[in-house]
Amino acid sequence: MEPVRRKHHLGSVWRCVFLLSLLLKFGLTGDCPADARTWVPFQDRCYHFVHGEEDKIKSYTFERAKSLCQGFELLTIQSAEENDFVIKYSPEVWKGNVNVWLGMFYDTSSEDMRWFGEDPVGFTNWEESSSPSDLMPLDTCVTLHSNTGKWENVSCQDEVENGVICEIVQTEEAKQKPSALLSALVVLSVMAIMGISAVIWFLSQKHNLGSTIFTAFEYHPPFRVLEADQSCLVEAEETDSVP
Structure with a gap:
């Protein structure tokens, strides 16, 4: 023995x-919100992967996803490293493939996609079959597939997805x-x-x-x-x- x-x-x-x-x-450094949520730091941001108490995957409308992240931001992807972090950490929270809502919208003024924080969309990872013009501009939302890391255009009104990630920028003290x-x-x-x-x-x-x-x-x-x-x-x- x-x-x-x-x-x-x-x-x-x-x-x-x-x-x-x-x-x-x-x-994984820095300071994240000290609330009842579990926050995962990466680079200069903190992420909360929403999951049910019974550890079962649920479905959320786009409006519900935004309400769950009230006071914070829906997930934004600014780089390939951040996209890679999300798809690698997702299995630690969810079992199986998850489609995660992204905090992106179609800006009719610039006629382009933008993040809710008004940041322009620099990095993208669209599926080959998906492009920003597939849907009506005001009904264009985006989801990330956790199994491939690819992005897809979906309807903001009709679609429900099973993944929500909230994020927030770390404090200046933490970033320094x-x-x-x-x-x-x-x-x-x-x-x-x-x-x-x-x-x-x-x-x-x-x-x-x-x-x-x-x-x-x-x-x-x-x-x-x-x-x-x-x-x-x-x-x-x-x-x-x-x-």
Whole structure:
């Protein structure tokens, strides 16, 4: 049973190393709202992946999605890295494929798509079969498919989707925190975990080596060579004394 426990412990250690590497890769730093929601920081923003208490995927209209994020923003995607973060983190919250509402609308003034924060749409990831002109301008909304990361135009009025993500910009204090500090903490944590793993491996090897040495040097009584020689001398003396 001992090797099994050691193997299980080492597996847990390596899972911790993997999670720490994800923290470093995604840059999960900074301050997020201290409310009852679970916020996930990434770069200079925080994200709340909406899910039901019973851990079941629900359906939401576009208006319902906006009301769930009241006081915050619906998800906006500004870069390929942010798009990649969303599709990689989604399985941590939802089971199966999810279509996530994006906070995008058709601006009739500029005749182009814009984010609700009035930011222009720079990065896009449209499906080949989808384009901003597929629907009537005032009924054009956008959803992101969690399995592919692609965007699709859908009706704001008729469509219901099963994914809602709220976001907010981190505080200025959080954005000014040096990322080098996080990197140093993660590296030190990984080194500590690796050190613990090395100690466990050394102790297991020492235990196995000790058993082998003990077996190799198993006690055997010495040969009684001296007594045999003495017996031969006695016999020789008796032979010499015979007339």
